Amino acid sequence: AQKVTQAQTEISVVEKEDVTLDCVYETRDTTYYLFWYKQPPSGELVFLIRRNSFDEQNEISGRYSWNFQKSTSSFNFTITASQVVDSAVYFCALLYNQGGKLIFGQGTELSVKP
Amino acid sequence: EAQVTQNPRYLITVTGKKLTVTCSQNMNHEYMSWYRQDPGLGLRQIYYSMNVEVTDKGDVPEGYKVSRKEKRNFPLILESPSPNQTSLYFCASSHRTGGHEQYFGPGTRLTVT
Numbered sequence: 001a002q003k004v005t006q007a008q009t010e011i012s013v014v015e016k017e018d019v020t021l022d023c024v025y026e027t028r029d030t031t032y033y034l035f036w037y038k039q040p041p042s043g044e045l046v047f048l049i050r051r052n053s054f055d056e057q058n059e060i061s062g063r064y065s066w067n068f069q070k071s072t073s074s075f076n077f078t079i080t081a082s083q084v085v086d087s088a089v090y091f092c093a094l095l096y097n098q099g100g101k102l103i104f105g106q107g108t109e110l111s112v113k114p
Numbered sequence: 115e116a117q118v119t120q121n122p123r124y125l126i127t128v129t130g131k132k133l134t135v136t137c138s139q140n141m142n143h144e145y146m147s148w149y150r151q152d153p154g155l156g157l158r159q160i161y162y163s164m165n166v167e168v169t170d171k172g173d174v175p176e177g178y179k180v181s182r183k184e185k186r187n188f189p190l191i192l193e194s195p196s197p198n199q200t201s202l203y204f205c206a207s208s209h210r211t212g213g214h215e216q217y218f219g220p221g222t223r224l225t226v227t
Contacts, residue, residue: 006156037218043202043220044220044221045204045206045218050215091156091157099145099210100164100170101159101162101172101173102149102159102162102216103159103173104156104157104158106154106155
């Protein structure tokens with residue numbers, strides 16, 4: 001079965017703390033893609049990153065970094081020196097079935113307090 | 115400006131009254147999809163379309179219909195809405211190949227009483 005699990009429902013941190021959002025996935029497909037999306041309080045969905053199943057390189061973009069490990073089927077997201085503007089719901093998602101089906105985790109609500 | 119548009123943005127209706135939520139994209143994307151978002155459940159895929167005249171079921175297709183007669187449009191039809199279809203709906207589009215990220219519309223909040 002295909003599945004994405006974000007075990008952390010809510011996380012609360014104080015500004016400038018580092019925070020890691022966990023994502024574990026299950027799929028039988030050998031070709032798949034993983035995504036992180038951000039949903040701020042305004043409600044829109046904002047694309048953050050894409051990784052394909054053949055590229056395990058970690059990525060850093062400013063304060064954001066992603067750690068993809070096929071051995072543990074995880075695609076974790078770290079925010080360094082968090083800011084209040086990072087407060088949002090973050091979704092991890094898996095694209096499979098030759099690019100047709102996209103499933104999301106339940107989301108992690110991050111609250112960054114000043 | 116590249117975008118996905120949805121109409122209406124908000125809709126309150128009654129059980130059984132057929133409705134259509136429109137979705138249009140101006141990026142010449144082959145792939146389009148519909149999702150519903152419910153608290154605690156994340157987003158769940160309703161239907162998707164890999165190209166014109168090609169549609170397929172997602173995880174929660176019951177009670178919904180779609181059509182893809184033109185590349186840019188992908189309407190979501192609720193023939194007989196019920197209260198359990200009260201939800202926030204998102205349309206998305208992307209290029210078909212390479213696992214391209216999906217561009218999401220602004221969402222349609224539907225309430226069925």
